[in-house]
Amino acid sequence: MDFIGEKLLQVVIALAVFAALIGLIMLVVDRAPKSDKEKITVIGFLAPAAILLLVGLVYPAVTTSFLAFTDSSGKVNGVDNFVWIFTQPEALVTLRNTVIWTVLVPLLSTSFGLAYAVFIDKARGEKVLKALVFMPMAISFVGAGIIWKLVYDYRGPGIEQTGVLNALRVALGLDPKQFLLDAPGNTIFLIIVMVWIQTGFSMVILSAAIKGVPVELVEAARLDGANPWQQFVNVTLPGIRGALVVVLTTITIATLKVFDIVRTMTAGNYDTSVVANEMYTQAFRAGEPGRGAALALILFLLVLPIVVYNARVLRQQREIR
Amino acid sequence: MTVTPTPDGATQKTRVRKSQTNKEVTGDDAAPMMRRVKTKLTSRWATAAAVIIAVVWTVPTFGLFVSSFRPAAKQVGPRSDGWWNAFTDWQFTFKNYVDVTASAGSQSANLSQYFVNSIAIVVPVTVFVLVLASMAAYIFAWGKFKGRDAGFIFVFTLQIVPLQMALIPLLTLFTQVLQIPPGSYAQLWIAHTMFGLPLGIFLLHNFISEIPGEVIEAAKVDGAGHTTIFWRIILPLSVPALASLAIFQFLWVWNDLLVALVFSGGTADVAPITQRLAEISGTRGNKDYLNPAAAFVSIIVPLLVFFGLQRYFVRGLLAGGLKG
Amino acid sequence: MKNRKYLLPIAATGIMALALSACSSGEDAAPASDGDCSAYADYGNHDGKEISVYSTIVDLEATNLEKSWAKFEECTGATIKYEGSKEFETQIGVRAKAGNAPNIAIFPQPGLMADQARAGNLKPAPQAVSDLVDQNWSADWKKYGTVDGTFYTAPMLANVKGYVWYAPKTFEDKGWEVPKTWDEMMDLTKKVADDGTMKPWCAGFESGEATGWPGTDWIEDVVLRDEGPEVYDQWVTHEIPFNDPRIVSAFDTAGDILKDDQYVNAGFGDVRSILTTGFAQAGQPVLDGQCAMHHQANFQASNWPEGTVVAPDGDVWAFMAPPSDASKGQAIVGGGEMVGAYSDAPEVQAFQAFMASAEFANTRVKLGGVVSANKGLDPANAQTELDKDSIARLQDENTTFRFDGSDLMPGAVGSNSFWKGIVSWINGASSQEVTDSIESSWPKS
Incomplete structure (x- = not known):
């Protein structure tokens, strides 16, 4: 057990160094001459995050962009990778699936999360009720894979079923069904897994936002004769609009990037692949990093509409203020 | 100077234990008026819907939980049956948990060592991300400089950069340029902090920018600078947002396998519990009946954190500010 | 209750002391092995x-x-x-x-x-x-x-790949013989199916993102046995295209077993259930008398439930997938x-x-x-x-040995399109369609 002390010491040192660094920044910012104070504050507050982001994400993003125009041996091959992406037979299916994912997952998980957050707000046992929906988020990915195998598992007719859904089907007198093998339904069954996970995220964030809506406003609406639904639509919803945009955006981006669900449950077979899964497969399985990088760029293009939307929301917010 | 939100609006129906409640959020529990509001809001339909969601969301996990106590043959293979049969033929065993926690790993038989590693990785990262992201979010929300909004949008866009694409450049940088020894916590701390920042800044920016401008103006009139405003007003008012980010940041790092695989060096000195549990099912997966138990061993800490931080999801922190 | 405050540190110190002593005694014991370093x-x-x-x-x-x-x-x-x-x-x-x-x-x-x-x-x-x-x-x-x-x-x-696992006792009870040629194996397959007490084969290709690989072993076995080592080498190095008629016919030969609902997939369902059955569990119906044979490499030995006796007279044993022509001698992958x-x-x-x-x-x-x-x-x-x-098989001079073909092929094929091809093949695509699509994925350079 002696290792614990040594490890914790490392942690304490790291935290102390970090605290010293932040303290130093605050000191410099505070002592800055009045004329440059705003400028130095901006630099001081932003610099640590900016440096980390430049090194950790911007630089790799730039190298990835270059990589997208090279072949597996590293030679520049123009737009060949993009030609390949759009000429392979499954390309359109993969893109179609990605679109279905990015539309359905954010909508469904945000709706379920919001509904749940509202319904259990102030309910007895709120903490436990929240933990139940939060749990899928907290479970490891391997765990989630097995969980859904136990739900979708298939055995032929007449054999004892091991999957919950097929057991229900058989109990109702239906034939068992291979949920994951038949397109396009299988994509929906995979999406359900992602919704199941992400609802916990939207529920936690939205619940925190709902608690931030001033109670006076809700009460005022009630005194004006608004029913609960009207109170929700007219007071709560506008009050958490910012959080809703954040949740929708975050889940959309997470969905665009998700590949582990597809990879572990169908490996992209049976017409279930999505762009992020192809990216992973090409870069790390097939030894074609150029194609993987090209697919990453396509993901980037797909996220642009969301970026534009957020920029507009931001501008509106600034105008109101 | 301090801005203390007045407590009168801060009604908390969830009972926050008095001893835990800090001064600023002390709730007036039993305003009769509020009770009436509550009874109206929680209609029977809403309760029913909540129960349905809770059940549907929990049943799959419950199935895994039951499975984790079933003998190998009942879990996998042709002799297995659905987990619900466990209640009729009543065969439970702790063996899976014993094997998960005690079976010999390739690096160390001692699971607690990996547990400590996980904590040693997660705690600093969560602190780093919270502090750095809230500093940046504050400046993006309330600082005055050219290119502020463009900068924020840019940071937000970085969320799309796939982690996998960043690993090779980053590992090169750590080992070749910065000479940070491989297989040390430092690499993991820095890498995780980098990957956590865009989302952290994005989440907190939303919350911090919605803090009423009057609060900040009032402080400025009192002569407070950015540092004072940040530490004394912004952070205390952002507690619920910080708590949610803390939960998720903790969770993501706790469950991470990818970053750990690249930067931990895989030894029991540094590797987190996910790395150990990933190999628990054996080279060719012939012990995959251990996976359910492994999943529940590793979920305990995130759940504790979730319960621990829930008391910071409190109502009415902004009430006082609004009146001002 | 007040004492609880002290209890934890005391307990922790105690545990730590115990652990420390355990550690040091453990280290003393290590170098006690014989010191012969010659x-x-x-x-x-x-x-x-x-x-x-x-x-x-x-x-x-x-x-x-x-x-x-x-x-x-x-x-x-x-x-x-x-x-x-x-x-x-x-x-x-x-x-x-x-x-x-x-x-x-x-x-x-x-x-x-x-x-x-x-x-x-x-x-x-x-x-x-x-x-x-x-x-x-x-x-x-x-x-x-x-x-x-x-x-x-x-x-x-x-x-060593290509083992066919079976329960010796079942074979004995039923009077089935271990086949000497591929044709005999097909006859046996038919016999078992006609007998009706069990299905002849069980198979499982599910392996997460690598789903399909056990199927590549089937194809490799057939190519090596039917077409011989020269064609096998040409196929692996892409001197002949992946959709060469001989390879297509190898798919068909394997498909005669794998894609026939009469012959598979005991204990799990129809042909397509092969895709959702984990490879490590797929063999178990052999033990339960639900299927007669299961095709898997020697490492299947560790997949049997604990306590299973693997021996010619035990619970389960294996024969090597037989050659097409017994006179040409055994070839193994x-x-x-x-x-x-x-x-x-x-x-x-x-x-x-x-x-x-x-x-x-x-x-x-x-x-x-x-x-x-x-x-x-x-x-x-x-x-x-x-x-x-x-x-014995590896050291036998008369055995033609070839390395697993999918492992030798470029990553884009061997650990991607070949696996995926097997999956869509089992899921209903024809041998020709599948080999055509794998051929088109072979890296150009």
Whole structure:
């Protein structure tokens, strides 16, 4: 057990160094001459995050962009990778699936999360009720894979079923069904897994936002004769609009990037692949990093509409203020 | 100077234990008026819907939980049956948990060592991300400089950069340029902090920018600078947002396998519990009946954190500010 | 209740003291093994040197691996830092590219090793290792470690594919004979199906993202047996296209079993249930008398439930998938790991030499569960009947041995489109469609 002390010491040192660094920044910012104070504050507050982001994400993003125009041996091959992406037979299916994912997952998980957050707000046992929906988020990915195998598992007719859904089907007198093998339904069954996970995220964030809506406003609406639904639509919803945009955006981006669900449950077979899964497969399985990088760029293009939307929301917010 | 939100609006129906409640959020529990509001809001339909969601969301996990106590043959293979049969033929065993926690790993038989590693990785990262992201979010929300909004949008866009694409450049940088020894916590701390920042800044920016401008103006009139405003007003008012980010940041790092695989060096000195549990099912997966138990061993800490931080999801922190 | 405050620290201190004493006593016990280092004298003295080793091998197999080089560490003074990860295949490329490669990587597939060698990351094997491989292995094996004329990696352990597992007692009760040719096997299949008490075959190709690979073993077995080693080699090196009529016909031959609902898939369902049945569990109906045969490599031995006796007269045993023409002799497909070095430091080269030696093969095989194609391996060291059988096959001069084809093909095919092709083939696509699509995925350069 002696290792614990040594490890914790490392942690304490790291935290102390970090605290010293932040303290130093605050000191410099505070002592800055009045004329440059705003400028130095901006630099001081932003610099640590900016440096980390430049090194950790911007630089790799730039190298990835270059990589997208090279072949597996590293030679520049123009737009060949993009030609390949759009000429392979499954390309359109993969893109179609990605679109279905990015539309359905954010909508469904945000709706379920919001509904749940509202319904259990102030309910007895709120903490436990929240933990139940939060749990899928907290479970490891391997765990989630097995969980859904136990739900979708298939055995032929007449054999004892091991999957919950097929057991229900058989109990109702239906034939068992291979949920994951038949397109396009299988994509929906995979999406359900992602919704199941992400609802916990939207529920936690939205619940925190709902608690931030001033109670006076809700009460005022009630005194004006608004029913609960009207109170929700007219007071709560506008009050958490910012959080809703954040949740929708975050889940959309997470969905665009998700590949582990597809990879572990169908490996992209049976017409279930999505762009992020192809990216992973090409870069790390097939030894074609150029194609993987090209697919990453396509993901980037797909996220642009969301970026534009957020920029507009931001501008509106600034105008109101 | 301090801005203390007045407590009168801060009604908390969830009972926050008095001893835990800090001064600023002390709730007036039993305003009769509020009770009436509550009874109206929680209609029977809403309760029913909540129960349905809770059940549907929990049943799959419950199935895994039951499975984790079933003998190998009942879990996998042709002799297995659905987990619900466990209640009729009543065969439970702790063996899976014993094997998960005690079976010999390739690096160390001692699971607690990996547990400590996980904590040693997660705690600093969560602190780093919270502090750095809230500093940046504050400046993006309330600082005055050219290119502020463009900068924020840019940071937000970085969320799309796939982690996998960043690993090779980053590992090169750590080992070749910065000479940070491989297989040390430092690499993991820095890498995780980098990957956590865009989302952290994005989440907190939303919350911090919605803090009423009057609060900040009032402080400025009192002569407070950015540092004072940040530490004394912004952070205390952002507690619920910080708590949610803390939960998720903790969770993501706790469950991470990818970053750990690249930067931990895989030894029991540094590797987190996910790395150990990933190999628990054996080279060719012939012990995959251990996976359910492994999943529940590793979920305990995130759940504790979730319960621990829930008391910071409190109502009415902004009430006082609004009146001002 | 007040005392509780002190209880925890006291308990913690107690535990810590216990653990400390346990640790120190454990260390005392370690070097108590016999100190005979004569066999290790050639490897030199590498006191204080560290050798990092990275591979796919985890858990029990990893522990055994570490045990088998413990003596090397003891006698040379070098320390071996082992790391096993099931994500090895993706991680090794990342680490090598970032300049953070391990000293030694144990590759499960020659194709992956060749990629690393061509990228200039691997160091060619030293002369000593090359000589050892010439001495201990057949020329074929050396070829698998050679890329563009340079020899890089010595083989480590081997596995033997193409075993067909069955329950001897069932065969005896029913009066079924172990088939000598592929045709006899098809006759037996039909006989079992007609008998009606069980289905002849059970199969499972599910393996997460690698789903489909057990199917590639089927195809390789048929190509090697039906078309012979020359065509097999041409197929693997792409001298003939993947959709060559002979390969298409091999798919059809395998499909006569795998794609017939009468013949598969006992205990799990129809043909398509092969895709959702985990490969490690697929064989179990053999034990339960639900199916007669299951096709899987020698490592299936560790997939049987604990307590299963694997022996000619035990619960379960295996015969080698028979040749199409018994007069041509037996041909088998196998696989194995390759030990490659990213460093040419003396201690690393000494370790490479050790891993190619008969010492290592004997020590590791003695620990059970694996075999090696090393000629210096004493068959008496085999721990089980099956290990004995596998070693005999590997060492038999008359056996035509070929390496697992999908492992030799480029990654884009061998660990991607071939797997995916198998999946869509089982899911209903025709042999022609599938081979056409795999052919089109073969890298152009």
